[in-house]
Amino acid sequence: EFRLRAARLRxxxxxxxxDRxxxxxxxxxGHAHGHIAMERAARALGQAQSRLLAMASQFNRALQQVDRQRVTLGTTGITSTDVKRWLQTLRQPAAxxxxxxxxPVGLCALAPHELLDVTEAEFERDRPTQG
Incomplete structure (x- = not known):
């Protein structure tokens, strides 16, 4: 993604x-008036311009694909790209x-009656109706 964005700037x-x-x-x-060399130069410029415009659409497609793969972390608005940039700024990420x-993370345990309620609800939901 970062290489694509740098290439996009170029x-x-x-x-x-x-445009120039x-x-x-x-x-x-306008000034060629039958000069073959000038006409060829204009044609070569046009072809180079066409290739660059084709590359523009490839860049746009690649950037759109990257944007579709980007993950937003909850409602924070922080994206996976933001996290990667932050990690790259750390001198010692292993720290x-x-x-x-x-x-350490502590485990949350549910009370047994809550486990039974959830299990019973799931069991009732999945049970076929008798008719």
Missing amino acids: YDRAAQLI ASDAITAII LLDTAFAM
Whole structure:
């Protein structure tokens, strides 16, 4: 994802050149007046411009695919990309494990009567009706 976004920035700079190429093609064609070399140069610019525009659609599709795969963590608005960026800024990410192991997770236990209520409800829901 990060490489795609960096490439997209480079493409955006190239897109500015595409716009300038359109102006150049128009100027070349306007002044060509039968000069074959100028017409070829205009055609080559047009073909390069076409290839860059095709790459733009590939970038957009790839970025859309990345956006579809991004996960938002609950209602926080924090995405998996945000977490990755944060992890990349840490000097010693392994140090996170030290604090994680220092605070073990406690198990929550349900009271037996709650377990029975849930089990009974599930059993009743799945039982076929007798008719």
